[in-house]
Amino acid sequence: MGGEELELVKEAFASNWIAPLGPHVTAFEQELCQVTGAGYAAALSSGTAAIHLALILLGIDRGDEVICASFTFSASANPIHYQGASPVFVDSEAQTWNMSPELLERAIQERLRIGRKPGAIVIVHLYGMPALMKQIMEVAQRHDIPVIEDAAEALGASYRGRALGSFGHFGILSFNGNKIITTSGGGALLSDDRSLVERARNLSEQARDAAPHYQHSQIGYNYRLSNICAAIGRGQLRVLAQRVAQKRALFERYQSLLGDLPGVAFQPEPEGCFSNRWLTCFTIDPQKSNGVTREDVRLAFSAENIDCRPLWKPMHLQPVFQGYPYYGDGTSERLFDQGLCLPSGTAMTEADVQRVVDVVRVCFGK
Ligand SMILES: *Cc1c(COP(=O)(O)O)cnc(C)c1O
Numbered sequence: 001m002g003g004e005e006l007e008l009v010k011e012a013f014a015s016n017w018i019a020p021l022g023p024h025v026t027a028f029e030q031e032l033c034q035v036t037g038a039g040y041a042a043a044l045s046s047g048t049a050a051i052h053l054a055l056i057l058l059g060i061d062r063g064d065e066v067i068c069a070s071f072t073f074s075a076s077a078n079p080i081h082y083q084g085a086s087p088v089f090v091d092s093e094a095q096t097w098n099m100s101p102e103l104l105e106r107a108i109q110e111r112l113r114i115g116r117k118p119g120a121i122v123i124v125h126l127y128g129m130p131a132l133m134k135q136i137m138e139v140a141q142r143h144d145i146p147v148i149e150d151a152a153e154a155l156g157a158s159y160r161g162r163a164l165g166s167f168g169h170f171g172i173l174s175f176n177g178n179k180i181i182t183t184s185g186g187g188a189l190l191s192d193d194r195s196l197v198e199r200a201r202n203l204s205e206q207a208r209d210a211a212p213h214y215q216h217s218q219i220g221y222n223y224r225l226s227n228i229c230a231a232i233g234r235g236q237l238r239v240l241a242q243r244v245a246q247k248r249a250l251f252e253r254y255q256s257l258l259g260d261l262p263g264v265a266f267q268p269e270p271e272g273c274f275s276n277r278w279l280t281c282f283t284i285d286p287q288k289s290n291g292v293t294r295e296d297v298r299l300a301f302s303a304e305n306i307d308c309r310p311l312w313k314p315m316h317l318q319p320v321f322q323g324y325p326y327y328g329d330g331t332s333e334r335l336f337d338q339g340l341c342l343p344s345g346t347a348m349t350e351a352d353v354q355r356v357v358d359v360v361r362v363c364f365g366k
Helices: 005-015 023-036 047-057 078-082 101-113 133-142 194-204 227-237 240-258 294-303 331-338 350-363
Strands: 040-044 065-069 086-090 120-124 147-150 170-174 187-191 264-266 281-284 339-341
Touching: 005 023, 005 227, 023 040, 023 170, 023 187, 023 227, 040 047, 040 194, 047 078, 047 120, 047 147, 047 170, 047 187, 047 194, 065 101, 078 086, 086 101, 101 133, 120 133, 133 147, 187 194, 240 264, 240 350, 281 294, 281 331, 294 339, 294 350, 331 339
Parallel strands: 065 086, 065 120, 120 147, 147 170
Antiparallel strands: 040 187, 170 187, 264 281, 281 339
């Protein structure tokens, strides 16, 4: 927490606005628009809920296909299933680790050839790194397919000076406990289309019709963010820029202390991309590291009781998504085999960082 959250929560208690709705929800939505440049925002109970509503609003239904990045967390793909649609997974490029525009083009061509035009594209900005948005949006626009931008990990990051979450038809954010800012749990749907965001709010409140009694013409959801959580979010937004600076400084520190090790490569940040460096991630190429593997380092951390994880396991390798189409060249499989997320909390001290660095250097015998 940044310090001001508790005051805002106390204010919510004092005003007795505890339930969903309330002045903090509206203010939080406005502040999210200011931070991202999006026209409108709906504050929701999770990022997953935001992706689900985006798919519903794009008309994705039973039997449809939706293209999704393979290299991501399962929450990017699960809502496709909620709609009875099926995912088509597309691999990453090596420059940002996000969806490859070339493979996206190839996937679309192939689906069109067999008469299955995808209804939407879910792209992801993994670990806060922007995808190659210019190329991705060109492909999507050429084929007239709407884009959902999963910016769950990427609040505070930008591409060519423009905030992530503001490029697609819809952008989604997450305020889950592990993200760069948190409301303890929450998310948001962003769009420049006012009527779509209003419909999202209505769907998130059980889709009540405008009538004095309880009337429903559509199936709704209980997806709204509470006034208490929105109060926490408003306090967190005040420290977002500071968090991004801290995360980026931590990345620089790790890179300067570990970048000389053979075969070690940190997640690149190409020209025009500004990552929030949510997590510091790197890969170890066993061909160049004198045999040291990602697993050696992961197990060494584990023995030291330091929590760390491999990079996301691609969706096309997940048991639950077996058998769905996949267009790839092995990039995300390599990243999964060779990659590791380092401890990246903004409360880490220099001594904590040194402890992490020492574990890695010992693995390399340096
Ligand atoms: C966290 C996350 C989500 C889901 O957000 P929740 O708020 O946890 O539902 C979706 N996509 C990605 C890439 C995430 O990291």
